[in-house]
Amino acid sequence: MAEFSLGMNTSKEKAASTFNGYAAAGILLAAVLLFFWNIITLEPDAPSAFRGWLLILSGIAALLILPGFFMIQPNQGRVITLFGAYRGTDRTTGLRWIWPWMGRTKVSVRANNVHSERVKINDLRGNPVEIACNVVWRVSDTAQAVFDVDDYREFVNIQIEAALRTVGARHPYDDMSEEDETTLRGSADVINAELQAELNDRLRVAGIVVDEAGLTHLAYAPEIAGAMLRRQQAEAVIAARAKLVLGAVSMVEMALDKLSADGIVNLDDERRAAMVSNLMVVLVGDRDTQPVVNTGTLYQ
The missing domain is CATH 1.20.5 (Single alpha-helices involved in coiled-coils or other helix-helix interfaces)
Known part of the structure; x- marks a missing residue:
């Protein structure tokens, strides 16, 4: 199997410190009510310094709290960053709140189903064959998926094709000899397990796990x-x-x-x-x- 090294420190997912969004919504509502109460009851002829400062602070609090809300659905996560530094991943579902100057990148950890394009490869005996597969994958480490590869979805698609070429070249399409050997056509379970292991090894650097992989198309190329x-x-x-x-x-x-x-x-x-x-x-x-x-x- 292929071994990959990014030549850099591997990211590691950790829990982020965020706040309950419903509690923040209550504070926001109180700040808004206080702001408008100050406006309504403020006496323009004899303004109070305390009331003036209270009006300013309540307005600033409302403006500060409002942009910090975000929603997390089941099997989703938000990668939190502070000026480019990783501060953890929040996977708590529901309404959440964080300081508005902190970045929030949405990452789905749901299962994804990918059907690859047909790839023409040469088998172990050099015969050209067409091969395609179906792969079920999901993000297991959001930090690696976001920070260790540029585009983890595109990375998955490219590695699927590379794994197909690698596994397909290890075995013959069919057994032409009397020996009992592993073939692409006659050893489906072995080939599928080998493809899954190859993909997991390749996608580990992106924090992605392959739950299932199997060939969906296998045929000799039209010329032969x-x-x-x-x-x-x-x-x-x-x-x-x-x-x-x-x-x-x-x-x-x-x-x-x-x-x-x-x-x-x-x-x-x-x-x-x-x-x-x-x-x-x-x-x-x-x-x-x-x-x-x-x-x-x-x-x-």
């Missing part, structure tokens, strides 16, 4: 598809013929043993070989046979 189809047809015919021959040999052996055991007829080696030949033609041939009735003796 016809030749490979003929090869598969030839292999199927050979396998069928081999099974027919084994069955025919067994039936011939059973017939000869039965004839000898019951004493129906005694055959010398020459006639025994002729009988075996005739029975094999009848049993293995792909056309109907035309029997020849011998009205003479056995040796005519």
